[in-house]
Amino acid sequence: MSSELFSPVRLRSGQVLGNRIAKASMEGGMAGAGQLPDRRVLSLYRRWGAGGAGLLITGNVMVHAEALTVPGGLVLDEAAPLEPYAEWAEAGKAGGAAMWMQINHPGRQVLAGMPGVVWGPSAVGVELGRHSKRFGRPVAMTSEQIEATVARFRTTAVRAERAGFDGVQIHAAHGYLLSQFLSPLVNTRTDAWGGSLENRARFLLDVVREVRAAVAPSFAVAVKLNSADFQRGGFDVDDARRVIAMLDPLGVDLVELSGGNYESPAMSGHATDGDHTATSGHTADTDRTATSRHTADTDRTATSRHTADTDRTATSRHTADTDRTATSRHTADTDRTATSRHTADTDRTATSRHTADTDRTATSRHTADTDRTATSGRATDARTRAREAYFLDLAADLVATSPLPLMLTGGITRRETAEEVLAGGVSLVGMGTALAATPDLPARWREGREADGRLRSVTWSDKALASAATMALVRHQMRRVARGLRPALGTRPAHALVTDQLQQHRALRRYRSWLPTTAAARTGAANRNA
Known part of the structure; x- marks a missing residue:
C-alpha cells in the first residue's frame, strides 16, 4: 500500500x-x-x-x-x-x-x-x-x-x-x-x-x-x-x-x-x-440495497412498526405538534413540548418502546452481515468502495x-x-x-x-428525518468525546435525535436571551470598523 x-x-x-x-x-x-x-x-x-x-x-x-x-x-x-x-x-x-x-x-x-x-x-x-x-x-x-x-x-x-x-x-x-x-x-x-x-x-x-x-x-x-x-x-x-x-x-x-x-x-x-x-452514482437503488435488501418495509419498521401513522409516531406519539417536535425543538410550540414534564418517557416510548429491537431489525435482523458488507465498507468490491x-x-x-x-x-x-x-x-x-x-x-x-466499529446506520424512509438523526448521532459522539468519554457506537438514532433536540432547545433559550443584549455592542463595533 x-x-x-x-x-x-x-x-x-x-x-x-x-x-x-x-x-x-x-x-x-x-x-x-x-x-x-x-x-x-x-x-x-x-x-x-x-x-x-x-x-x-x-x-x-x-x-x-x-x-x-x-x-x-x-x-x-x-x-x-x-x-x-x-x-x-x-x-x-x-x-x-x-x-x-x-x-x-x-x-x-x-x-x-x-x-x-x-x-x-x-x-x-x-x-x-x-x-x-x-x-x-x-x-x-x-x-x-x-x-x-x-x-x-x-x-x-x-x-x-x-x-x-x-x-x-x-x-x-x-x-x-x-x-x-x-x-x-x-x-x-x-x-x-x-x-x-x-x-x-x-x-x-x-x-x-x-x-x-x-x-x-x-x-x-x-x-x-x-x-x-x-x-x-x-x-x-x-x-x-x-x-x-x-x-x-x-x-x-x-x-x-x-x-x-x-x-x-x-x-x-x-x-x-x-x-x-x-x-x-453507481447504483439506482443503492440506498435501498445497501441498507434494506431483504426487507421491503424496513424503513417503516425502523420508525414505528405498530402505529398507523409511522412518521408521527417515530418521534413523538403524544405531542400536539409532532412534525415540529420530531425534527426541531426550536419552534414556538416546541419550547413547551421540550420541557413538558408530562411527556417524561414519551420520546423513548414513541421511538423505541413500540419498536423493541427496531434499529437492529432495520439494519441487521434480516440482512445477516449486510451492515458490515453493504454499508460499512468492509467488503472490497468496487460497489462498496463507491458507497463508502x-x-x-x-x-x-x-x-x-x-x-x-x-x-x-x-x-x-x-x-x-x-x-x-x-x-x-x-x-x-x-x-x-x-x-x-x-x-x-x-x-x-x-x-x-x-476503527473498532461504526455508528449505526439510519434507514428511516423519511430522508429528512433520517438525515437529522444521522447528524444527531455524530453530535452525540462529539459531546461524549468533549467530556473525556469514549464514543458510544451502539447509540440508537432515535435516542440521539431526542437528546440532540433537548440540547438545542436549551441552547435556543440562551441564544434568545443573549442576542438582544449584544445589539448595541455590535452596532458600535461595526461603526468603528466602517
Missing part, C-alpha cells in the same frame, strides 16, 4: 500540512455562553489534534450573529472577544496539526422560531414537504445586504488569523448562503447576482477576493464546494468545474468537494429520490480538469478507500463521521490498525 497518505503536502500559500488526512468540518452546536467556544470545544479539538490528522477544519463559525445554522452555533464577528478563539486554535494545534476555521452564513437554512434574520438570494424557502415548516421563510437579500455580508466574511477571516488559526475555509456547499446563490433552483434573481453562473458565483468570488486580500499570504484560504446539489436542475458537476476555474486566479489554496443540501442531504448519505445517482466514498465519481471527473488541489469528503472510513481516493488524483482525504466515532483513526492507520 502506498505511503502517500502520510506524506506532507505544500499549498499555494506555502503552508505545509504534515499528511493528507483532514478532519472535515462537523457542526457540534456546542457553543458556550455568548456563542463562544468553551472548555468542551477545546477538549474535543485537543483530542482530535492528538489523533494524527494533518489538518483540522472546525465546525462552521457564523459570520453574522443574527443568522445561525443552529442555536448552539459559534459566532466570530467584529464584537466577539478573541481570547476564547485563541485558546481554541492553541488546543487544536497542540498535537501538530494545522487548524483552519470554517466560516459560514446559513442564509435560508435557519430553523423556524430562531431570532434574527432569514435571508436568501430569493424568497424561495426550504422545500421538505411536510417538514418545510421547520425552517423560516426567507426574504430576498438586497445588494446592500449582500455587500455587508461580504464584509462580514472578511472580518471573521481577519479575526481568525489574529486568534492564531492557520487558515479559513469559506463554506459554499450544503445549501448554505453562498451555495444558495450558486443554485439556479434557489437563486431566481434577475440582477447582477443571478441568472448566469458567472452572476450566481459573484457573491462567492467577492467573498474570496476580500478575504484573500485582507489576510497574510501565508494564511490559507480554502473553499468548500458541492460537486453537485443532487437535485434535478440544480448546481451540477459542470457548474462545479467552472466555479473551480473561476477560483483559480484568486489565490485559493484548496477546494473541498462535498455534495447535497437540506433538501437532498447527500452529505449524510440520504440523497432524495430526485437525485438519480443516489449517494454514490459518496462523491468519488464526481471528484474523479473534476480532478481531471481542476487547476486547484482538491479534498474529498463523504463517507470515507477505511485506509484502503482513502489510499484509492488519493491514487485518483485528490490531494487530501477528509473525514467527519469516522473521526467522531474514532478520534485517533489517522494514528491507527499509521500503525496498521482500523
Whole structure:
C-alpha cells in the first residue's frame, strides 16, 4: 500500500500540512455562553489534534450573529472577544496539526422560531414537504445586504488569523448562503447576482477576493464546494468545474468537494429520490440495497412498526405538534413540548418502546452481515468502495480538469478507500463521521490498525428525518468525546435525535436571551470598523 497518505503536502500559500488526512468540518452546536467556544470545544479539538490528522477544519463559525445554522452555533464577528478563539486554535494545534476555521452564513437554512434574520438570494424557502415548516421563510437579500455580508466574511477571516488559526475555509456547499446563490433552483434573481453562473458565483468570488486580500499570504484560504446539489436542475458537476476555474486566479489554496443540501442531504448519505445517482452514482437503488435488501418495509419498521401513522409516531406519539417536535425543538410550540414534564418517557416510548429491537431489525435482523458488507465498507468490491466514498465519481471527473488541489469528503472510513481516493488524483482525504466515532483513526492507520466499529446506520424512509438523526448521532459522539468519554457506537438514532433536540432547545433559550443584549455592542463595533 502506498505511503502517500502520510506524506506532507505544500499549498499555494506555502503552508505545509504534515499528511493528507483532514478532519472535515462537523457542526457540534456546542457553543458556550455568548456563542463562544468553551472548555468542551477545546477538549474535543485537543483530542482530535492528538489523533494524527494533518489538518483540522472546525465546525462552521457564523459570520453574522443574527443568522445561525443552529442555536448552539459559534459566532466570530467584529464584537466577539478573541481570547476564547485563541485558546481554541492553541488546543487544536497542540498535537501538530494545522487548524483552519470554517466560516459560514446559513442564509435560508435557519430553523423556524430562531431570532434574527432569514435571508436568501430569493424568497424561495426550504422545500421538505411536510417538514418545510421547520425552517423560516426567507426574504430576498438586497445588494446592500449582500455587500455587508461580504464584509462580514472578511472580518471573521481577519479575526481568525489574529486568534492564531492557520487558515479559513469559506463554506459554499450544503445549501448554505453562498451555495444558495450558486443554485439556479434557489437563486431566481434577475440582477447582477443571478441568472448566469458567472452572476450566481459573484457573491462567492467577492467573498474570496476580500478575504484573500485582507489576510497574510501565508494564511490559507480554502473553499468548500458541492460537486453537485443532487437535485434535478440544480448546481451540477459542470457548474462545479467552472466555479473551480473561476477560483483559480484568486489565490485559493484548496477546494473541498462535498455534495447535497437540506433538501437532498447527500452529505449524510440520504440523497432524495430526485437525485438519480443516489449517494454514490453507481447504483439506482443503492440506498435501498445497501441498507434494506431483504426487507421491503424496513424503513417503516425502523420508525414505528405498530402505529398507523409511522412518521408521527417515530418521534413523538403524544405531542400536539409532532412534525415540529420530531425534527426541531426550536419552534414556538416546541419550547413547551421540550420541557413538558408530562411527556417524561414519551420520546423513548414513541421511538423505541413500540419498536423493541427496531434499529437492529432495520439494519441487521434480516440482512445477516449486510451492515458490515453493504454499508460499512468492509467488503472490497468496487460497489462498496463507491458507497463508502459518496462523491468519488464526481471528484474523479473534476480532478481531471481542476487547476486547484482538491479534498474529498463523504463517507470515507477505511485506509484502503482513502489510499484509492488519493491514487485518483485528490490531494487530501477528509473525514467527519469516522473521526467522531474514532478520534485517533489517522494514528491507527499509521500503525496498521482500523476503527473498532461504526455508528449505526439510519434507514428511516423519511430522508429528512433520517438525515437529522444521522447528524444527531455524530453530535452525540462529539459531546461524549468533549467530556473525556469514549464514543458510544451502539447509540440508537432515535435516542440521539431526542437528546440532540433537548440540547438545542436549551441552547435556543440562551441564544434568545443573549442576542438582544449584544445589539448595541455590535452596532458600535461595526461603526468603528466602517
